[in-house]
Amino acid sequence: MHPAPSVIVFTVLSGAGFGFLACLALGLLPVAGWMAFAAWGLGYGLAVGGLLASTFHLGNPQRALLAFTQWRSSWLSREGWTSVLALLALAPLALSDWLGLGLGRWIGWGGAGLCVLTVLCTSMIYAQLKTVPRWNHWSTPVTFFAFAAAGGAILAAPGWAAAVLCPILGACLLYGWQRGDGAFAAAAQTLGTATGLDRLGRAEVFEPAHTAGNYLLREMIHVVGRRHAAKLRVIALVLAAALPAVLVLVPLPGMRALAFALHLAGAFAARWLFFAEAEHVVGLYYGKR
Amino acid sequence: MTCLPAKVEKRLGLVIDLDTCVGCQACVTACKGWNDQGAGLSDQDPYGADPSGTFLNRVHSYQVRPEDGPAQVVNFPRSCLHCENAPCVTVCPTGASYKRAEDGIVLVNPDTCIGCGLCAWACPYGAREMDAVQGVMKKCTLCVDRIYNDNLPEEDRIPACVRTCPTGARHFGDLSDPDSAVSRLVEARGGYELMPDLGTKPVNRYLPPRKKGAAAAPALEPLAATGIAGWLDRLLGKI
Numbered sequence: 001m002h003p004a005p006s007v008i009v010f011t012v013l014s015g016a017g018f019g020f021l022a023c024l025a026l027g028l029l030p031v032a033g034w035m036a037f038a039a040w041g042l043g044y045g046l047a048v049g050g051l052l053a054s055t056f057h058l059g060n061p062q063r064a065l066l067a068f069t070q071w072r073s074s075w076l077s078r079e080g081w082t083s084v085l086a087l088l089a090l091a092p093l094a095l096s097d098w099l100g101l102g103l104g105r106w107i108g109w110g111g112a113g114l115c116v117l118t119v120l121c122t123s124m125i126y127a128q129l130k131t132v133p134r135w136n137h138w139s140t141p142v143t144f145f146a147f148a149a150a151g152g153a154i155l156a157a158p159g160w161a162a163a164v165l166c167p168i169l170g171a172c173l174l175y176g177w178q179r180g181d182g183a184f185a186a187a188a189q190t191l192g193t194a195t196g197l198d199r200l201g202r203a204e205v206f207e208p209a210h211t212a213g214n215y216l217l218r219e220m221i222h223v224v225g226r227r228h229a230a231k232l233r234v235i236a237l238v239l240a241a242a243l244p245a246v247l248v249l250v251p252l253p254g255m256r257a258l259a260f261a262l263h264l265a266g267a268f269a270a271r272w273l274f275f276a277e278a279e280h281v282v283g284l285y286y287g288k289r
Numbered sequence: 290m291t292c293l294p295a296k297v298e299k300r301l302g303l304v305i306d307l308d309t310c311v312g313c314q315a316c317v318t319a320c321k322g323w324n325d326q327g328a329g330l331s332d333q334d335p336y337g338a339d340p341s342g343t344f345l346n347r348v349h350s351y352q353v354r355p356e357d358g359p360a361q362v363v364n365f366p367r368s369c370l371h372c373e374n375a376p377c378v379t380v381c382p383t384g385a386s387y388k389r390a391e392d393g394i395v396l397v398n399p400d401t402c403i404g405c406g407l408c409a410w411a412c413p414y415g416a417r418e419m420d421a422v423q424g425v426m427k428k429c430t431l432c433v434d435r436i437y438n439d440n441l442p443e444e445d446r447i448p449a450c451v452r453t454c455p456t457g458a459r460h461f462g463d464l465s466d467p468d469s470a471v472s473r474l475v476e477a478r479g480g481y482e483l484m485p486d487l488g489t490k491p492v493n494r495y496l497p498p499r500k501k502g503a504a505a506a507p508a509l510e511p512l513a514a515t516g517i518a519g520w521l522d523r524l525l526g527k528i
Binding site: 194199204 | 291360384411486
């Protein structure tokens with residue numbers, strides 16, 4: 001799949017943002033006054049920034065509000081609802097922390113739950129697709145949860161909690177890659193099943209349907225991004241999980257910020273791979289994957 | 290509404306005969322021609338070095354090697370299969386992608402499509418292509434603007450690809466009616482679905498190429514040489 005920068009930025013930033021907001025809502029990072037303003041501002045900034053980035057890959061972003069209409073069937077629509085509701089539901093608690101209104105922390109529980117639902121909806125957009133065997137698995141939502149939890153914990157949770165969640169994220173990544181590498185073969189779709197010609201014999205491409213490129217080749221059959229996959233996996237694992245797990249335990253100022261910056265860089269690498277390595281069954285018609 | 294209709298009254302679709310298709314691309318051209326009206330199907334750099342464009346129908350060519358017998362070329366037109374359980378419809382966040390209850394045709398409303406591309410990701414068959422100029426998804430409409438069009442002569446009230454096919458490899462009809470010509474054709478020729486494991490329940494069917502008869506004698510039968518060549522053949526065989 002084509003690793004569109006807007007979608008990578010969106011899923012990484014809003015995932016970390018909603019994870020951080022959930023941590024703030026649960027009171028893992030006691031904040032007050034302008035410190036609270038900065039913390040909640042960062043959470044809202046990441047979440048909203050990510051959501052805005054997602055509109056850049058739309059062909060007609062001016063109609064984006066229509067995406068709220070089909071929540072009954074569409075995970076993308078549900079994600080729109082849960083994200084907006086989460087941001088609205090957390091506003092009273094954010095204001096209370098900033099202005100010292102003293103509202104009970106329980107009013108943030110619903111918002112925290114909506115943050116979790118938002119991450120679930122984002123991940124299900126990908127996990128629901130039977131056409132992309134690498135994504136079509138429970139490990140996709142679990143990994144998205146692990147990213148949100150680790151990202152939020154690095155910024156907001158006690159050091160030991162972040163130091164536990166980062167290796168869990170690493171394990172999710174490793175499992176996802178290991179399973180994902182065999183997912184296409186396990187789905188057992190071939191040029192023979194895609195065309196039904198397997199009932200005659202062994203099918204192979206004789207001549208392409210068109211000599212120039214098209215939307216399908218550009219969007220679904222993106223091979224260039226896989227060239228450095230092995231290196232990017234190591235980079236993603238070290239930056240997103242390994243280094244932050246150590247840094248959060250170092251009792252020096254600025255370590256959390258450094259750990260979060262490294263984690264985000266690793267998350268970008270992992271998300272790039274998430275798209276670039278995903279193979280769509282339509283590639284079978286072209287003899288490509 | 291992107292929930293699928295609980296029940297469709299008809300299942301209009303195509304039956305494509307892979308035995309008859311010669312891969313002439315006439316259906317591709319006729320489809321592009323008919324659907325290029327109005328907003329149309331845009332092309333990018335059509336006469337330049339790097340042409341690209343939006344098409345609703347593509348014809349591939351494959352080579353198939355049977356276990357016994359020579360390889361054969363199969364031309365394979367690929368377009369929307371108007372699936373009963375269309376995954377492209379349910380993923381749509383805006384309701385632009387929908388399946389009609391009256392005849393089962395899957396359509397995109399270009400006025401409400403936001404161009405997110407998720408429907409194209411959900412389709413296993415590559416039936417949807419984003420129009421790079423309009424930023425909306427395009428797909429086969431089963432020529433919904435022909436098949437019910439009273440302004441056209443009756444023989445033209447079929448999809449443009451079917452109307453134009455010079456070998457009669459494309460058939461249009463109601464596949465929910467077991468007595469329709471297309472249903473009988475599917476029954477007689479063993480018409481099949483593409484990637485049925487994915488649960489999309491396509492309406493369109495493909496008719497497999499007929500089994501080719503073996504040639505009477507192998508093409509490269511050892512030659513029985515006569516005359517001087519025969520004498521040489523026998524002589525050299527003994528050395």
